[in-house]
Amino acid sequence: MINIAVYGDMKYSHQMKMLLQNEYSDLLRQGNGEEIVVSYLVADGHQEDGIISLSEFASKYASKELAAIVIPKEYYMQYNSLIQKLIKHGINLNDIYNGKRLTSIIGFNMDKSSMVEGYDQGQLGDLITPMLSDSYLSYLEFHVADHCNMNCKYCTHYSPLVKEPVFTDFDKWKKDMATLKSKIDDIGIIRILGGEPLLNPDLPAFIEYTRKLYPASVITVVSNGILVRQISQELIDTMNRNIAFFHISYYPPLEPTIEEVKKFLIEKNIAFTMSPKMDKFMKTTTLKPNGNEDFFYSCFEATCNCIFEGKIAACYAPYTTKFFNKEFDQSLPEDEGIDLYDSENTTENIKLKLLYPMKRCDFCINGGEQDWERVTGPTTLSDWV
Ligand code: SF4
Numbered sequence: 001m002i003n004i005a006v007y008g009d010m011k012y013s014h015q016m017k018m019l020l021q022n023e024y025s026d027l028l029r030q031g032n033g034e035e036i037v038v039s040y041l042v043a044d045g046h047q048e049d050g051i052i053s054l055s056e057f058a059s060k061y062a063s064k065e066l067a068a069i070v071i072p073k074e075y076y077m078q079y080n081s082l083i084q085k086l087i088k089h090g091i092n093l094n095d096i097y098n099g100k101r102l103t104s105i106i107g108f109n110m111d112k113s114s115m116v117e118g119y120d121q122g123q124l125g126d127l128i129t130p131m132l133s134d135s136y137l138s139y140l141e142f143h144v145a146d147h148c149n150m151n152c153k154y155c156t157h158y159s160p161l162v163k164e165p166v167f168t169d170f171d172k173w174k175k176d177m178a179t180l181k182s183k184i185d186d187i188g189i190i191r192i193l194g195g196e197p198l199l200n201p202d203l204p205a206f207i208e209y210t211r212k213l214y215p216a217s218v219i220t221v222v223s224n225g226i227l228v229r230q231i232s233q234e235l236i237d238t239m240n241r242n243i244a245f246f247h248i249s250y251y252p253p254l255e256p257t258i259e260e261v262k263k264f265l266i267e268k269n270i271a272f273t274m275s276p277k278m279d280k281f282m283k284t285t286t287l288k289p290n291g292n293e294d295f296f297y298s299c300f301e302a303t304c305n306c307i308f309e310g311k312i313a314a315c316y317a318p319y320t321t322k323f324f325n326k327e328f329d330q331s332l333p334e335d336e337g338i339d340l341y342d343s344e345n346t347t348e349n350i351k352l353k354l355l356y357p358m359k360r361c362d363f364c365i366n367g368g369e370q371d372w373e374r375v376t377g378p379t380t381l382s383d384w385v
């Protein structure tokens with residue numbers, strides 16, 4: 001008998017627990033394997049029987065009471081930061097498993113958390129997969145425009161430093177995405193951003209191809225909202241047809257028209273989420289190395305895996321730093337990222353490399369909050385570091 005835990009306390013976790021203990025254990029027994037017992041669910045902030053915190057899981061894992069943890073794919077939003085925490089707690093990466101998307105299991109009754117009679121057992125053979133070898137990423141983002149119409153001072157993507165329009169080359173991006181697909185077959189959420197993505201007139205083509213490659217992913221266009229009411233009918237149709245939605249980052253200039261933006265999106269039947277109003281920003285760049293090897297593990301952006309120019313990296317910084325270096329004649333590391341075309345970068349190698357700090361991480365800080373401002377004229381190095 002192998003005692004394990006399942007992450008989370010939502011219905012997906014309970015359903016995964018039932019499948020593992022019943023149908024999946026039956027399969028293992030038939031193959032003379034050991035049955036699985038899900039001893040706990042793991043969720044911080046709960047004091048219920050059968051639910052333990054991440055720290056409690058780590059101590060039961062250290063004492064060998066629990067052998068592994070399964071993370072249902074439905075937790076794609078928490079997934080990357082959860083893996084970071086598990087690494088910090090000393091959990092061996094080989095003892096972390098992904099749970100198959102429950103909606104992809106034919107015959108699984110989502111309401112009753114059970115299988116219909118006569119289901120095909122074969123499809124449960126891959127109910128769980130070791131995290132590192134699973135051809136799955138929880139999150140991916142890419143730029144379609146590097147410049148922006150908002151030009152927020154301290155923009156972490158350095159968009160105000162992009163003085164001329166810079167659009168992502170569609171054909172090169174398409175080739176990169178197809179190469180990624182050969183190594184990463186499924187992605188939880190894909191965010192299309194920039195800069196301001198609505199500045200790119202080819203946005204519908206990017207959405208269409210993303211959906212073609214990744215039929216099960218959540219696809220989101222991340223916009224500052226200013227241009228939303230002027231989008232083309234083609235973009236509206238493409239978003240509706242491909243089940244893509246908007247995430248609006250709400251900065252002060254949107255305030256006068258925010259209700260009209262919401263009304264427009266509702267009328268056009270485009271689903272959207274919206275951030276709270278953001279009137280503070282943080283300087284995140286330092287020229288003096290932060291000297292903190294662990295900074296990466298507490299960095300939210302480290303979970304924002306980004307594809308650019310034939311590479312993928314933990315975050316966008318290896319891509320956008322060139323704009324900072326060029327503007328201020330600096331030499332922060334900008335030659336990083338994992339080459340998607342290198343045959344040594346297999347699924348497992350890519351996933352492993354994404355979990356560890358980059359040289360660029362030495363030059364990030366939590367620089368304290370600043371009031372949100374727009375860059376309106378020439379900008380100086382001290383505006384950014
Ligand atoms: S809206 Fe976003 S991308 Fe544009 S400048 Fe502001 S933070 Fe940067």
Ligand code: SF4
Nearest residue numbers: 299301302315361364
């Ligand atoms: S470079 Fe590293 S520390 Fe900086 S934002 Fe990216 S992941 Fe975080």
